[in-house]
Amino acid sequence: MRSFIVKRVLLGILVLFGVILITFILTRVIPSNPAAQWVGQRATAEQIEAAKIELGLDKPLYVQLGRYLADLAKGDLGRSLRSHQPVSAELRAYLPATIELVLVSTIVAVIIGIPLGVASAKRKDHMVDHVSRFFSVGAVSLPTFWVGMFLQLIFYRWLELLPLGGQLSMSIKLTHEIPHITGFLMFDSLITGNFVVFKDALAHIILPGITVALYPIGLVARMTRSALLEILDEDYIRAARSYGLPERMVLWSYALKNSLGPTATVVALSIGYTLVNTFLVEAIFSWPGIGSYISSAVISLDYPAIMGVTIFSACAYVVLNLIADVIIALDPRVRV
Amino acid sequence: MTKSPGIINSIKPRIREIRLSLYLLGRNRLTRLSLGVVILLVLTALVAPFIVPYPEHIEAETNPVDKLLPPSGKYFFGTDELGRDIFSRVIYGTRISLQTALIAVGLALLIGIPLGAIAGATGGMVDEVIMRITDIFLSFPPLLLAIAIAAFLGPSLENAMLAIAVSWWPWYTRLIRGQAVSIRERQFVKAAKAIGTPPARIIFGHIVPNCIAPVIVQASMDIGGVILTIASLSFLGLGAQPPTPEWGLMVSTSRNYFLNAWWYSIFPGLAIFVTVLVFNLLGDGLREILDPKTRKI
Numbered sequence: 001m002r003s004f005i006v007k008r009v010l011l012g013i014l015v016l017f018g019v020i021l022i023t024f025i026l027t028r029v030i031p032s033n034p035a036a037q038w039v040g041q042r043a044t045a046e047q048i049e050a051a052k053i054e055l056g057l058d059k060p061l062y063v064q065l066g067r068y069l070a071d072l073a074k075g076d077l078g079r080s081l082r083s084h085q086p087v088s089a090e091l092r093a094y095l096p097a098t099i100e101l102v103l104v105s106t107i108v109a110v111i112i113g114i115p116l117g118v119a120s121a122k123r124k125d126h127m128v129d130h131v132s133r134f135f136s137v138g139a140v141s142l143p144t145f146w147v148g149m150f151l152q153l154i155f156y157r158w159l160e161l162l163p164l165g166g167q168l169s170m171s172i173k174l175t176h177e178i179p180h181i182t183g184f185l186m187f188d189s190l191i192t193g194n195f196v197v198f199k200d201a202l203a204h205i206i207l208p209g210i211t212v213a214l215y216p217i218g219l220v221a222r223m224t225r226s227a228l229l230e231i232l233d234e235d236y237i238r239a240a241r242s243y244g245l246p247e248r249m250v251l252w253s254y255a256l257k258n259s260l261g262p263t264a265t266v267v268a269l270s271i272g273y274t275l276v277n278t279f280l281v282e283a284i285f286s287w288p289g290i291g292s293y294i295s296s297a298v299i300s301l302d303y304p305a306i307m308g309v310t311i312f313s314a315c316a317y318v319v320l321n322l323i324a325d326v327i328i329a330l331d332p333r334v335r336v
Numbered sequence: 337m338t339k340s341p342g343i344i345n346s347i348k349p350r351i352r353e354i355r356l357s358l359y360l361l362g363r364n365r366l367t368r369l370s371l372g373v374v375i376l377l378v379l380t381a382l383v384a385p386f387i388v389p390y391p392e393h394i395e396a397e398t399n400p401v402d403k404l405l406p407p408s409g410k411y412f413f414g415t416d417e418l419g420r421d422i423f424s425r426v427i428y429g430t431r432i433s434l435q436t437a438l439i440a441v442g443l444a445l446l447i448g449i450p451l452g453a454i455a456g457a458t459g460g461m462v463d464e465v466i467m468r469i470t471d472i473f474l475s476f477p478p479l480l481l482a483i484a485i486a487a488f489l490g491p492s493l494e495n496a497m498l499a500i501a502v503s504w505w506p507w508y509t510r511l512i513r514g515q516a517v518s519i520r521e522r523q524f525v526k527a528a529k530a531i532g533t534p535p536a537r538i539i540f541g542h543i544v545p546n547c548i549a550p551v552i553v554q555a556s557m558d559i560g561g562v563i564l565t566i567a568s569l570s571f572l573g574l575g576a577q578p579p580t581p582e583w584g585l586m587v588s589t590s591r592n593y594f595l596n597a598w599w600y601s602i603f604p605g606l607a608i609f610v611t612v613l614v615f616n617l618l619g620d621g622l623r624e625i626l627d628p629k630t631r632k633i
């Protein structure tokens with residue numbers, strides 16, 4: 001068990017190194033011209049040359065790789081070509097909003113997905129099952145960015161119920177003091193008892209939260225369903241039933257408990273997917289997270305910023321994968 | 337003399353298998369329906385330039401008099417900010433999406449199949465290295481690597497296809513390697529080796545043809561996902577560039593107008609959804625039919 005986790009962690013580190021290597025190759029081998037980007041559009045040839053030396057682009061590749069790794073080890077992701085600010089500082093500023101969005105939608109996905117999965121396993125091949133299966137395939141096929149716009153159209157333009165985008169209303173921003181403790185707006189406003197801000201923030205997160213949650217809902221429901229179906233065939237379930245235990249108890253307590261392993265794995269994995277999905281959703285809802293950051297970086301071809309977000313997300317994904325694997329390993333039935 | 341009945345006998349189970357699959361396909365209503373829609377989409381893509389009502393609106397021609405008109409008998413899906421017929425552009429978009437998805441998947445297969453076959457057939461160090469590289473590529477969240485590559489290559493539809501291929505091949509490598517490992521041990525491969533066939537011919541002449549079927553099936557299932565990825569890249573500004581009538585790009589440009597012109601974003605988005613959905617449903621159905629464990633006879 002311990003040796004498995006150690007092995008898995010070592011492999012994770014190897015993979016992380018590979019991820020960094022690939023991002024390095026991307027930045028240095030593809031013929032883009034970061035030096036010209038750095039000095040701006042009307043630079044002279046001398047200025048570009050000087051910028052090349054400043055950015056270390058005149059050194060051989062392996063020296064550049066060494067510098068890149070050393071910088072990364074210090075948490076230095078380079079400077080944005082637009083603002084000339086350190087990318088790591090900018091990421092830190094944008095990250096809380098994204099994490100908040102990802103967490104809220106993951107919680108929503110679990111709350112809706114598991115009961116949906118249980119319902120469709122209970123009534124396999126009935127209406128509920130078909131609807132939920134159709135929903136899971138449908139959720140994977142939906143262009144997230146379009147769903148976001150569709151919801152805006154309905155709830156903002158037609159029903160005038162919810163705000164269009166952003167994290168807070170302008171009026172609230174101007175009239176209320178915005179608490180800043182952890183950087184997580186909803187959490188901060190809640191612990192400081194600032195309920196007006198909290199309510200406004202909640203109203204703002206509903207639409208992007210639902211948009212991002214659609215995919216993991218389908219995934220969780222599907223996983224719960226298939227895990228449950230497998231377990232419901234097992235002897236101990238038959239035994240529980242033959243003791244005359246109420247079906248509800250058999251299903252929700254005996255069977256569901258054992259199907260949570262695969263579901264937890266799927267949730268951990270889907271967070272990584274959700275993270276990238278927020279890139280598309282944040283742009284639509286002007287959500288001040290790393291998704292908006294990367295989409296504006298993409299438009300102005302701000303390579304260090306793109307790379308920073310890529311490295312961060314890939315690392316997060318690798319760590320989440322690791323967690324998922326450890327969850328599986330914790331299950332005594334697969335323990336080797 | 338004994339050769340031909342031998343061959344027939346060895347193909348018999350395969351024919352039976354195909355007939356069984358076709359029978360199951362005919363019985364599954366949802367899969368049959370999605371197959372029908374897929375065929376319809378392919379036909380649309382083929383004849384698109386000839387059937388659209390306003391072929392001149394596909395590219396740059398503008399028609400400012402009729403800008404942002406709601407759907408009507410004249411313009412089924414309304415018009416965009418330049419007065420172009422959205423219906424014509426959505427129909428033509430089918431061709432762009434299917435074409436780019438096919439090319440992207442084809443490129444991914446072109447990288448993935450040889451690497452997987454070499455890894456599986458050679459084994460040892462080569463296998464180890466290739467598979468660890470695949471692991472690294474697979475440890476990027478989907479879409480992220482494509483975004484990064486497309487951003488670095490520069491925004492264009494061609495680069496988007498390339499970016500998707502580069503981030504997609506590891507799946508095929510993994511799949512074909514698994515097949516190749518088992519086929520490597522089969523008699524006919526050993527026989528070929530014994531008579532001195534060069535390794536490259538063993539891999540590409542004997543092993544690849546025998547393990548390519550599941551990969552092709554998987555690739556056709558992936559078309560839906562690839563279409564969605566292309567649309568997403570275009571939406572971010574990393575794929576098709578204006579005035580190409582690509583669905584993702586159309587939804588992206590509609591962002592400035594859709595609150596007062598719902599039709600502008602709804603129809604291209606619906607086109608993406610329906611196309612990806614039928615490909616995914618078909619894929620799901622095929623998987624169920626082809627996998628002996630899940631098929632219900």
